[in-house]
Amino acid sequence: MANLRSTMYFFLLAFQFLVLLQTNVLCYQYKVGDLDAWGIPTSANPQVYTKWSKYHTIKIGDSLLFLYPPSQDSLIQVTEESFNSCNLKDPILYMNNGNSLFNITAHGEFYFTSGKQGNCEKKQKLHISAFSGNGSADSPSYGPGISPSYPTVFGSIPQPPSSSLSSSSSSSPSLSFPIFIAALAGFLVSAFICE
Secondary structure (H helix, E strand, O other): OHHHHHHHHHHHHHHHHHHHHHHOOOOOEEEOOOOOOOOOOOOOOOOHHHHHHHOOOEEOOOEEEEEOOOOOOOEEEEOHHHHHHOOOOOOOEEEOOOEEEEEOOOOEEEEEEEOOOOOHHHOOEEEEEEEOOOOOOOOOOOOOOOOOOOOOOOOOOOOOOOOOOOOOOOHHHHHHHHHHHHHHHHHHHHHHHHO
């Protein structure tokens, strides 16, 4: 009987470990434009990027994939002012490999446009609001001094925001609560089984 309880205890701990492991895997990679590649919107769908950003909830840890022919286009991240005026000078980030991945590592507002002259004016631009881990909007803490992106698909894994960026963020408590509940439930069931 004791051997059966130790086997059940082992499986319970393994299950609890898998549950805890799954609570942290909540990041997605979004292809910007879905079925359309990154390019000038068609006359049939001139607001493709505006609509796309409205129907996707982007969180810290998610990634945006921009696909385009590298010989014909590029991607730049710009400030809000440059986004609104289609100013391509002094971008925050420049990517031109045709397979560009932008990792969201902080909450805030992100602005992208084509690096090719004239494409921004033709509505090839995207504004994204990234939320904290629990889906609530916090005030933006992103600025030009922090570069939250990596230029290729095989870039680094996004790091969690530092405490200085999210000291008031509720993303940490929202992740800690399910982990705490899972750990408490595992402890209680283990205590019950081992009695």
